[in-house]
Amino acid sequence: MTQLQSEQTGCAGCGVKLQTESPDKLGYVPPQALNRTPVICQRCFRIKNYNESSGITLNHDDFLKLLSHVGHTKALVVNIIDIFDFEGSLISGLPRFVGDNPVVLCVNKIDLLPKVTNFNKIVNWVRKQAKEFGLKTVEVVLCSAKQNMGFDRVIQALDEYRNGHDIYVVGATNVGKSTLINRLIRDYSDLDAELTTSQYPGTTLDIVKIPMDDGTFIIDTPGIVYPHRLTELVNKRDLQKLMPDRPVKPIVFQLNERQTIFFGGLVRFDFVQGARQSFTFYVSNALQAHRTKLERADELYEEHKGELLSPPSRDELEQLPKLTKHPVRIPKGKVYDVSISGLGWVKVNSDIGADLMIHVPKGVKVAVRESLI
Incomplete structure (x- = not known):
């Protein structure tokens, strides 16, 4: 230094x-x-x-050390989640650190969902997923930081549940945390007051305490970097293609078994075995999809990665972890999604079951869940 x-x-x-x-x-x-x-x-x-907060980041372990005292204080915890990367932006370990403090779950980027989406069903889905995760929430609020949707309800919820206590705002990177902090600063903070320090034993001062008019604080925590999100691995230019900036138009493929769909050189979806059925891909429309037969998929990838299959470019692809296989068995009887952290998700539209193989850069999170939409 x-x-x-x-x-x-x-x-x-x-x-x-x-x-x-x-x-x-x-x-x-x-x-x-x-x-x-x-x-x-x-x-x-x-x-x-x-009146704005900048995006500073921490890794997961350092973040949990920073939060280790929260369960011993009286506070409201505002956890911001990205609806387009729900599993990838959940903070593992958070439930055991918040103690009995109320948690408001702000589900951001709802403007990216298809316009026909039933938002009441989304709220119910989020509540169920949060409960399975072990996170008890007093309210789930759907919002869009970019479009300024739902923020009035966020403010109302904070007034309702904070009971005169500090507000901790937590979230992974790229979920819209800074935008929410900036809105809270405008609504609550007396900016003529000096920013104050926060001394907690055993931690470095990686938080900013923003004074509110009533003498309590908005506590801005650094964003958490999760390497299991594809958005953390690609460069900024490719990030713009991965992260949608408008409502997604789902792409539907009718597939026979042993067919493959590529999304650039980043993700490969193999339908290995099962009856002919449809799959709906909820991904950024800036990404090009390419269909091929499973037996030609390896050859296509080696010949066209970084060119026809882009992003990323060949040179940038060399900087990424190698593609790793994730076998996925979709059981019969329910409609499921396969989520790929940082890309989006695939809805398996029938309930007849399927055997899939998902290829993603090593470390990227792949999960099966009940269908969101």
Whole structure:
């Protein structure tokens, strides 16, 4: 780290150790700002001067250490989930850390769902999934940070459940956490007040406490990086293709067994065995789908990866983990989804069962669930 030009080593706003080298890491301060008194990190500067929170990230283990005290305090926990990557954006371990504190589950990016979606069914589905995950919620709120949908209800829920206590906002990266924090700052915060430090034993100061008008705080926690999400592995250019920016138009394929669908060079879906049936793919419409026979799939991939099968490019593909097989057996009797973290999901439209093989970069999460839509 570049030697700080000030005797001050901690941010005067949040207390985190200051550094001048990595803008995307905690404690960053531009070198030209070191002559100010007091010195505050860029994250605190943006909150204080522009009413906005920046995206700083932590890995999962460090995040849970940071939250280890929450169950011993009185607080409201706001957990932001990405509906387009529900399983991938859940915070494993969160239920045991929140204690008896109420949890409001904000389900973001509902604007990406097809326009005919029944939102009441989505709420019921989310409640059931959260319960199976072990997370007790006092309310599920559907919202869209980008389209400013549902935020009035978010604010109402926070007023209803916080009971004069602090609000902790938690979420993985790319779920819209900063947008919600920014809205809370506008609605609740007295920005003329100084940002204050937070001293908790055994942790570094990786949180920002934003004072509210009633003397309590909005506590902004860093976003969590989950390597099991495809969106964490690709470069920014490809990320724009993976993450939809408008309502998804589902793609339906009628497949015979031993047929394969590629989505770029990132994901391969094999229908290995079963009666002819339809599969609906809920993925970004910026991604091109390619169908082939299973016996030709390996050859097609080797010949056309990074070109016909893109994103990513050949060079960028070399930087990603190799594709790994995930055998999936869809049982008879119910309609299921296969979710691929960071890509979307595939709905198996019939209840007659199927044997599938999902190929994704090593480490990317693949899960089977009851159908969302």
